[in-house]
Amino acid sequence: PGSLAILPRAPLRDHLFYRKQADRHGPIFKTSQFLRPMVCVVGLPRALDLLSHYDAVLQPPPMPFNQLIPGGNPRYMTAQEHEAFIPVLRSAFARHVISACEPYVAECVRDELGRMAADSAASATMGVSPRPYLTRIARITFAHIFFGFTARTEAMARMLAIGPRLDFRNLTGSGRRRALQALEEVSALIRTEAARLVIATNPEDCASSSFLATLVRNHPAAVQNPAVACNLATIMENSAGDMTGLLNWLFKQ
Numbered sequence: 017p018g019s020l021a022i023l024p025r026a027p028l029r030d031h032l033f034y035r036k037q038a039d040r041h042g043p044i045f046k047t048s049q050f051l052r053p054m055v056c057v058v059g060l061p062r063a064l065d066l067l068s069h070y071d072a073v074l075q076p077p078p079m080p081f082n083q084l085i086p087g088g089n090p091r092y093m094t095a096q097e098h099e100a101f102i103p104v105l106r107s108a109f110a111r112h113v114i115s116a117c118e119p120y121v122a123e124c125v126r127d128e129l130g131r132m133a134a135d136s137a138a139s140a141t142m143g144v145s146p147r148p149y150l151t152r153i154a155r156i157t158f159a160h161i162f163f164g165f166t167a168r169t170e171a172m173a174r175m176l177a178i179g180p181r182l183d184f185r186n187l188t189g190s191g192r193r194r195a196l197q198a199l200e201e202v203s204a205l206i207r208t209e210a211a212r213l214v215i216a217t218n219p220e221d222c223a224s225s226s227f228l229a230t231l232v233r234n235h236p237a238a239v240q241n242p243a244v245a246c247n248l249a250t251i252m253e254n255s256a257g258d259m260t261g262l263l264n265w266l267f268k269q
Contacts, residue, residue, distance in 0.1 A: 018046035020053055034058070052077055081184035081250055084196050087243035089250065104238050105247060108231035113161060116225060121157045124167070128153045150263040154256040155179050162252040163209055164226035171205055178202055182253045203245040210239035 018041050027033045027049065034056060037045050043058040057063050067074065078092045087093070090102050132149040155176060159165045165172040181198035206228060213232040228248065231238060238244050 017041035018056075020046060020048050022048060022051060024048055079184070080192075081195070081254075084184070084192070084199050085243065085246045085250060089247060101243070104231075104235050105244060107234040108227040108248070110227070110230045113225070113227055113230060117157075117161045120160050120166070124156050124160075125153055128156075146267045147260070147264050150267065151179075151256075151260045152176070154259040154263065158252050158256040158259070160226070162226060162248060163206060163228045164213075165205075165209070171209065174205060175202065179253075179256075182249070184250065184253060199246055199249055202249040203242060206245045206248060207239055210245075 018037060024047060027047070030036070037047065037056065038058045043062060044055065046053060046055050048054060057066055076091060079089070082089045082092050087097070087101075090098055090105065093101060128149045132144060132146060136143040156167065156172065159172060159175045163171075163175075165175055178198045178201050181194045182202065184195060210228060210232050213229050214236050228239065231244075231248075239248075
């Protein structure tokens with residue numbers, strides 16, 4: 017039971033939508049989410065029973081950006097591919113990188129908020145929208161944490177210019193071809209930086225500066241694999257998008 021309307025609005029407008037559907041149709045019903053058919057199972061015991069008995073044949077529906085990545089996103093790899101790939105990728109995400117990047121992040125936030133305040137004060141209307149400034153904060157800080165790119169460098173300027181085309185959540189609007197080209201450009205930037213890090217004079221010092229540097233120290237040849245470079249770029253872009261949304265929401269509260 018349920019409805020497979022192509023683009024239902026009720027789930028987005030009514031926070032009790034799924035409870036109402038369960039009351040109407042029972043604990044298992046169908047609906048649509050973002051143009052995809054979806055089966056809803058209500059109740060943790062039922063969900064656990066489903067996952068435990070049918071784990072081998074269940075898989076998450078791939079996000080659209082998965083088709084842009086050579087080899088795919090780890091979430092959608094086979095068990096064997098995932099087992100070989102994920103330890104390499106995971107080795108990049110060291111906690112000490114976050115601590116090492118904190119001063120840069122704080123400086124970036126101060127600069128962008130100061131710019132927003134000055135632009136708002138100079139505006140003849142009702143001020144300015146915070147989102148463009150928050151987007152810059154997220155993109156600049158994440159590009160630094162992930163790849164070590166710094167402000168006022170060619171690499172950072174290219175990342176900011178490419179950014180609008182890396183809209184993986186809206187491939188219909190941004191265009192698959194444009195997004196793929198943008199992903200390839202970012203991957204080239206990553207590989208160039210990785211090659212520089214491989215021959216760095218003090219590799220131990222470089223390893224604390226970014227996730228990419230940590231990965232290069234642990235697996236020097238890994239970033240030349242297009243799957244690794246593209247997944248790093250995708251994770252960074254999705255993370256920056258999530259952070260922009262969160263900052264924008266906090267700013268409006």
